Amino acid sequence: MAGQDPRALIDYAALDDTTLVALARAGRREAFRQVMQRCNRRLFRVARSVVHDDAEAEDVVQEAYVNAFEHLSEFRGEAALTTWLTRIVLNEANGRLRSRKPTVELDQIETLQREGGRVIAFPSRFGSEDPAADAARGQIRRLLEGAVDDLPEPFRLVFVMREIEECSVEETAACLGLKPETVKTRLHRARRMLRAALHDTLATTVTEAFPFLGARCDRMTHTVLARIAAQVRDEV
Known part of the structure; x- marks a missing residue:
């Protein structure tokens, strides 16, 4: 149709990782959205296995995505995109562990005891x-x-x-x-x-x-x- 944005016709879900990265480098935010949707679960679980906290794991993954988006030009395709992103998540998560204080507030302990941690989802x-x-x-x-x-x-x-x-x-x-x-x-x-x-x-x-x-x-x-x-x- 005349006047329609050609970007709206792209089926991002059907594209491979290399193409998505190339489009994201060109400024196509929807391409990076698709990357995140593909990788969210794994990256969250990896982050959660390091920091032991759901909220912080989410923050780790978000920070890693921002970092990855800023350095997409460094992705050479020598490893899988998920592998590259996992390394960034691990760096961010481990960096947070190193910066943590050695003491934990009592209310944090009580909150964790009440809520418990979640790593594996077992749907019924x-x-x-x-x-x-x-x-x-x-x-x-x-x-x-x-x-x-x-x-x-x-x-x-x-x-x-x-x-x-x-x-x-x-x-x-x-x-x-x-x-x-x-x-x-x-x-x-x-x-x-x-x-x-x-x-x-x-x-x-x-x-x-x-x-x-x-x-x-x-x-x-x-x-x-x-x-x-x-x-x-x-x-x-």
């Missing part, structure tokens, strides 16, 4: 039709998230990229500046540490669950006995 396949099932899935998710959060950072980063983001060994190695063999070794150790941590945590959780199960058992027994007693009275 079955909706929310069963509150008890939803509560159980939520408890399992919190246990897993806590166990991942407690991994030492070198192992946590590898685990998040390999198991959660499903990156290849080679891509993980490129992002983190490691040898592929080191990625494999760290992932193996991360899995082993998670198994040990979850074993201990689940053992405690199961032990603590028995009083609840016992209370339910008592309630059911009382109900059945009351019904039997009522039937006996009716028969007399």
Whole structure:
């Protein structure tokens, strides 16, 4: 149509990363928007695995994007765009860790204890039709998230990229500046540490669950006995 902006006809979602970067360099903001939409989830999870805070992880990713946009001319395509951006996010996140004060305010601790951390999203396949099932899935998710959060950072980063983001060994190695063999070794150790941590945590959780199960058992027994007693009275 006459007078229509030709930029509106571009299907940015169909373009590859190299083309998007070229368009972004030329000032096409919509191209960079598409880059962010493709990379947001991975970059947030990587940042979150370093800074341990949702809000700060978002801020890290935003700052990294601004930095990346200002230095798009430095992207040579020698590595994948996500790899290049991941390195920028890691630099920003680690820089923040180095600048942190060694003490944490009490209200921050209380807030974290109340809200908990989120690393892995486990969507429910079955909706929310069963509150008890939803509560159980939520408890399992919190246990897993806590166990991942407690991994030492070198192992946590590898685990998040390999198991959660499903990156290849080679891509993980490129992002983190490691040898592929080191990625494999760290992932193996991360899995082993998670198994040990979850074993201990689940053992405690199961032990603590028995009083609840016992209370339910008592309630059911009382109900059945009351019904039997009522039937006996009716028969007399």
